[in-house]
Amino acid sequence: xxxLSGYKLSAKAVVGILLVSVLAVLLLMSCQDxxxxxxxxxxxxxxxxxxxxxxxxxxxxxxxxxxxxxxxTYTPTGVHDEYIMFASGGHGGQVYVIGMPSMRxxxxxxxxxxxxxxxxxxxxxxxxxxxxxxxxxxxxITWGDTHHPALSETAGDYDGEWLxxxxxxxxxxxxxxxxxxxxxxxVKNPIALSDHGGxxxxxxxxxxxxxxxxxxxxGWEYSSLDNYAEDYRGMVTFWKFDRESGRLVPEESFAMxxxxxxxxxxxxxxxxxxxxxxxxxxxxxxxxxxxxxxxxPFEAGASQRDMDYMHIINLDKAVEVAQAxxxxxxxxxxxxxxxxxxEEGLLYFVPEPKSPHGVDxxxxxxxxxxxxxxxxxxxxxSFEKVQEAIAAGDWQTxxxxxxxxxxxxxxxxxxxxxxxxxxxxxxxKGYAYTSLFLEPSVARWSLGGDYAxxxxxxxxSLVSKVTVHYNVGHIAAxxxxxxxxxxxxxxxxxxxxxxxxxNVGPLLxxxxxxxxxxxxxxxxxLLYDMPIPDGEPHYAQIIKADKLDPWEVxxxxxxxxxxxxxxxNATQIGEERVERDGNNVEIFMTAIRSxxxxxHVEIKQGDHVIWHITNVEQTYDATHGFTIPLYNIxxxxxxxETATFEFDATEDGVFSxxxxxxxxxxxxxxxxxMLIEP
Ligand code: K7E
Ligand code: CUA
Numbered sequence: 001x002x003x004l005s006g007y008k009l010s011a012k013a014v015v016g017i018l019l020v021s022v023l024a025v026l027l028l029m030s031c032q033d034x035x036x037x038x039x040x041x042x043x044x045x046x047x048x049x050x051x052x053x054x055x056x057x058x059x060x061x062x063x064x065x066x067x068x069x070x071x072x073t074y075t076p077t078g079v080h081d082e083y084i085m086f087a088s089g090g091h092g093g094q095v096y097v098i099g100m101p102s103m104r105x106x107x108x109x110x111x112x113x114x115x116x117x118x119x120x121x122x123x124x125x126x127x128x129x130x131x132x133x134x135x136x137x138x139x140x141i142t143w144g145d146t147h148h149p150a151l152s153e154t155a156g157d158y159d160g161e162w163l164x165x166x167x168x169x170x171x172x173x174x175x176x177x178x179x180x181x182x183x184x185x186x187v188k189n190p191i192a193l194s195d196h197g198g199x200x201x202x203x204x205x206x207x208x209x210x211x212x213x214x215x216x217x218x219g220w221e222y223s224s225l226d227n228y229a230e231d232y233r234g235m236v237t238f239w240k241f242d243r244e245s246g247r248l249v250p251e252e253s254f255a256m257x258x259x260x261x262x263x264x265x266x267x268x269x270x271x272x273x274x275x276x277x278x279x280x281x282x283x284x285x286x287x288x289x290x291x292x293x294x295x296x297p298f299e300a301g302a303s304q305r306d307m308d309y310m311h312i313i314n315l316d317k318a319v320e321v322a323q324a325x326x327x328x329x330x331x332x333x334x335x336x337x338x339x340x341x342x343e344e345g346l347l348y349f350v351p352e353p354k355s356p357h358g359v360d361x362x363x364x365x366x367x368x369x370x371x372x373x374x375x376x377x378x379x380x381x382s383f384e385k386v387q388e389a390i391a392a393g394d395w396q397t398x399x400x401x402x403x404x405x406x407x408x409x410x411x412x413x414x415x416x417x418x419x420x421x422x423x424x425x426x427x428x429k430g431y432a433y434t435s436l437f438l439e440p441s442v443a444r445w446s447l448g449g450d451y452a453x454x455x456x457x458x459x460x461s462l463v464s465k466v467t468v469h470y471n472v473g474h475i476a477a478x479x480x481x482x483x484x485x486x487x488x489x490x491x492x493x494x495x496x497x498x499x500x501x502x503n504v505g506p507l508l509x510x511x512x513x514x515x516x517x518x519x520x521x522x523x524x525x526l527l528y529d530m531p532i533p534d535g536e537p538h539y540a541q542i543i544k545a546d547k548l549d550p551w552e553v554x555x556x557x558x559x560x561x562x563x564x565x566x567x568x569n570a571t572q573i574g575e576e577r578v579e580r581d582g583n584n585v586e587i588f589m590t591a592i593r594s595x596x597x598x599x600h601v602e603i604k605q606g607d608h609v610i611w612h613i614t615n616v617e618q619t620y621d622a623t624h625g626f627t628i629p630l631y632n633i634x635x636x637x638x639x640x641e642t643a644t645f646e647f648d649a650t651e652d653g654v655f656s657x658x659x660x661x662x663x664x665x666x667x668x669x670x671x672x673x674m675l676i677e678p
Pocket of ligand 1: 196265473
């Protein structure tokens with residue numbers, strides 16, 4: 001990284017700051033300690049005082065920069081983080097919840113992949129229904145490749161209510177409810193088998209955008225690659241979101257057919273560009289690979305042209321067209337055909353250099369920023385100029401008849417940044433940040449237009465770079481893709497870790513690096529490395545923590561988290577029972593520290609068993625688990641929750657069910673016998 005002029009604090013001064021801070025924190029802790037239960041913190045405090053901070057720094061070989069980094073990130077026990085990052089878990093299929101600046105992992109939200117701690121996908125009815133929503137035909141898909149999380153927005157700012165994320169591998173979108181941080185819905189794209197350009201929320205979360213990637217015949221159909229230009233198609237899908245039910249509504253959603261270029265990433269317009277959607281694309285060459293047959297390999301075939309096309313889509317007008325029924329049906333799903341999109345003026349192209357990746361809209365919605373992976377520049381387009389070019393009818397067309405606006409007429413600026421630019425984020429000081437995969441580094445550059453007043457750097461110019469380790473993909477800045485970015489922090493989401501951590505064998509973690517972007521000009525400080533031991537995280541969004549207001553316990557005893565309403569099978573204390581109707585056995589159980597009621601459940605082999613468990617506690621963190629051997633049943637039942645599972649008692653025997661959460665001193669006694677009589 002660059003050692004930056006703004007940080008010329010002497011080692012002495014810094015150590016002084018550290019000492020003062022340590023003392024201040026200790027003082028604060030001793031005043032607050034009375035109410036705390038944890039004896040561990042109290043007993044460890046004196047040990048910290050006994051060390052001399054300067055001596056510790058010297059013994060550990062810490063530089064002044066290291067010490068300022070520590071002071072900026074260290075978060076004492078019991079202190080909460082200022083920001084929460086929601087990061088995709090890549091091909092782990094989940095979402096990470098990370099506190100910033102501490103970079104502590106607070107939670108992993110199970111989304112596309114069954115996960116035992118949360119009891120996700122091991123019998124609990126709601127979770128089984130959620131996962132089943134994402135099955136592809138009769139095929140049970142049990143993982144996902146998550147790429148782009150999207151927080152719900154109100155007037156272009158995160159509102160902390162919902163989170164969406166796509167599965168690139170199977171073209172699915174999940175809805176997560178931030179009242180309990182649980183996945184409530186997975187929808188399968190009816191026309192595409194894989195996607196990429198999702199998810200992106202429109203400024204009031206009316207629509208969640210899922211763009212495609214690798215072109216294929218729509219509707220999961222077959223056609224030979226010889227028919228690529230005629231039969232293969234790109235697509236973008238607009239999922240209607242209903243806040244009331246907290247669900248994407250397939251019946252009110254629609255898609256748009258696009259040429260078989262590989263649509264990549266999309267972004268929703270905001271403020272002046274609200275109502276428009278922008279997607280970049282590559283492989284406008286329509287290369288079909290086949291290196292084994294003497295064809296150019298994909299990476300060469302798809303990189304021949306100097307320009308690909310940014311797709312500019314009039315979503316507001318597309319909604320009108322779809323609602324008027326001017327669509328064709330593909331697998332029962334309404335699709336605006338390419339011809340209709342052209343006729344109705346819903347789709348325009350503008351050239352973008354060169355094998356671009358991503359398009360990011362400035363906070364005010366005035367500019368679209370595109371990086372060409374094989375071009376050292378970012379190219380900035382003016383939304384206003386795009387509108388003028390459309391109004392002037394000033395275009396050529398591609399082979400499919402899509403209008404291509406003239407680049408010179410709509411380009412605002414180009415800024416040379418360096419090698420392999422990918423993704424761009426924004427701050428509150430008129431800067432944009434772009435990841436440079438090949439260098440690898442993160443570049444800070446200044447915006448023009450109205451943003452030029454926010455800093456002292458010349459507009460549209462490279463300001464500074466910070467080296468990252470290694471091979472950065474996306475970056476995420478605090479609220480950095482909203483109408484009002486916060487600045488302060490940026491996370492570089494690096495694909496390679498190489499030498500940053502202890503050797504753990506050939507499969508390495510990813511590396512998130514926290515960067516301080518608070519000071520203007522040439523002041524970017526790398527603060528912290530955080531290994532991510534899961535699939536490759538792509539995008540993340542970072543929200544101010546105080547915008548989140550999740551429940552501590554479910555609103556009432558007997559709550560169904562899937563429907564977010566009282567469960568008809570809720571069981572209160574004293575109502576526990578076993579009901580038998582022929583071969584059907586239904587169990588109504590309660591869980592409380594430290595017992596399940598009933599403790600004996602007698603079943604006959606061949607019975608069908610329906611089992612409801614209500615955690616009757618309303619104490620924060622008093623979660624109980626429940627598991628039965630052999631039957632692959634495993635649940636997490638949070639305070640107030642009613643969980644239901646079903647199974648056929650195919651195997652006889654004596655089965656001890658027990659609580660898997662160490663909930664109390666007598667947790668080991670929180671057990672019971674299920675006897676299945678042959
Ligand atoms: Cu660049 Cu899927 Cu957004 Cu990965 S994508 S980095
Ligand atoms: Cu309940 Cu352990």
